[in-house]
Amino acid sequence: MKRLFARLAAFVGSLAGRLVLILTVGIAAAAIISLLAAEHARVHDFKRVQLDRVVASTVDMASRFARDPVRTHDLLYDHRILGARDAPIEWRTMTPDANLGRLLAAQLGARADARAMQMPHGSCFPNFDSFIRVAGMNDNMLPDCWFVLFRDTGGTERRMSIDLAPFRIPPSSTLDPVYLLLIVAASLALSMIVARFATAPLRRLTSAARAFSVTVDPEPIPEDGPREVRVALETFNVMQHRVREGFRERTQILASVAHDLQTPLTRLRLRLEQVADETLRERLISDLAATQRLVRDGLELARSSESREPWSIVDIDSILSSVAEDAAEFGADVRFVSGCGARTRVKPNALGRCVSNLVDNAIKYAGDAELSCGLVGSDLVISVRDHGPGLPPAALNEAFEPFRRFQGERSPSHGSGLGLTIARAQAHTFGAHLSLHNHENGGLVAHISLRIM
Structure with a gap:
């Protein structure tokens, strides 16, 4: 669990992780706000249509009163007009709906003095008992009830109740947890794709900078x-x-x-x-001979860190066996003990010179060398081991410093102290890392680690 949290923290700390976090929050928030705005517009449209129907019914009743006020009043009082009823006088004490009043005034004229209000179901239908009259009916199924008051063209005040068929807004699923989870999941997936696409050039730059460092x-x-x-x-x-x-x-x-x-x-x-x-x-x-060797080794060190040799896919075992055979021909105790059967992309001549320098160094200080290679994870490791006295742990990194020499029983009296420095510089030309370790069974071992291509 700690490892998972550590990887998550590392991801959030990266540029891609921050882009994913920002985009996920932004996209999800924008989607939810858009849905809430759409829901608000939906509710507003439902209410607008409802008010338009009330206005249409009221205008129709006003036109009837204008044509035949007596007959219209009788029909209204006897409840023989569907959707309109005579309203009790006490309803005028309620607070009017200003919005609906403006709509009625615009249709009936400013002199109409139109007022309207939405009434609760209990006031519109006080004698309705849903448990007795209709099975399964409740107050939500009753018609919408509106009280409208206006003056007709003759100046007579008209009061009526406008009943409309139930116009209920369906419940919204905007804030449903499952729906919100789908929005967040979709935002996260899109953000990861966008972040990966946006940071692809930066990953190439990082890889190039890492390659340039070696x-x-x-x-x-x-x-x-x-x-x-x-x-x-x-x-x-x-x-x-x-x-x-x-x-x-x-x-x-x-x-x-x-x-x-x-x-x-x-x-x-x-x-x-x-x-x-x-x-x-x-x-x-x-x-004078020592001076000439020092000049040659210094030139070799300068040349070893700059190589124009082309890259090639080579068989590592063949290079190691070739170096061992060449050294054995001159009487050196050099053996190729185990291979790895790997092929990888290197600079062949630089790799050969690097291994040869390590072999020469092992022969100088220990009298023998063993070559081998193996796979460690995604890395190929080439080993050059001797059976000498080894080095103190604190001196393993110092051995690569120029002109650094360590005295021992088999230490040569000549040499510039640049052998390991040159070998490490040559390893860097093909992206490898050279390190020294004391072998658990005695002696010193040099590891050349490089990525398998």
Whole structure:
């Protein structure tokens, strides 16, 4: 349950989650308000039609009084006109309906002094007993009753009760819980679709930024979507291009410096050969050789972080077995112990150089190396293990720092301390992560972790 709440909180904290929440509340609120407005309009229309029927009946009775007032009065008093009856005089004490009065005045004329009011059923039908006269009838089935008072064309005051057939408004299901739940569910589904569609360019940008964080040679992002998103993607692609050009310019500068240093270093080597003191000559030549190795390793480090090699789908087992065979041909104790049968998208030469550097480092400090690979979840992990003394836990991350060397029984007397730094830089060129761990059975193991494509 805690994990579910944690994932829900993470989703709400994301841009997509906030869009879903805002859209769901907004769409549901707009739908409910629209339904309430429609319900209000429905009730208003029912009441308007009802009043129109009262006005029509009253106008008809007024025209009858204008043609034959005596006969109309007798018919009305004897209840022989359907829908109209003579009204008691005491009803005029009730509060009139101003809206209906204006409608009657507009039809009968301003001099008509028309007033009307809706009467309760008990006042209109005081002697009606629904339990005795009609089975199943109640007060809601009685006609609507209106008291109307006006003056005819002759100035005589006329009072009557207008009875209309029951005109009941059907009950509304607008606020039914099931109906509201369907509105919220539909709003949530639509909001999730809209949020996913709206954040798709941002997810591409996030993936590209993550890929750019592990390699300086990512593929450009397709620049499509809304105008603001296209501008952001275009800006990100420009940034990637400038960073790549900066790395390439740095590599070219270092390559030029290393190339230019070769000539004076060669001349210096020739001149050192002429030193008469043999002991001094050997020391100077050894220092010069160390300087040349340092220059070569620095150039290799610069080149390792910038690779224009194309991506390819390769068999990992074949690369590992090839590296092991090449090292064994030179007498090194290197074995390919287990494969994983996986094929993935990498830069083959960069992967080969990365594994070779790890093998060379293992041979230097431990005298042997074992290569293997395996699947851990959705990651492919390549392992290079030795049987040496390992490293202190605090030094596992420090080992990747440039010029960092650890002394031990088999530590070589030469080297620049750039081997692991170069290996990690090469791993980054194809989006892999390199880490060091002490093996539980002794020795050091390097893991190259990369996504399976």
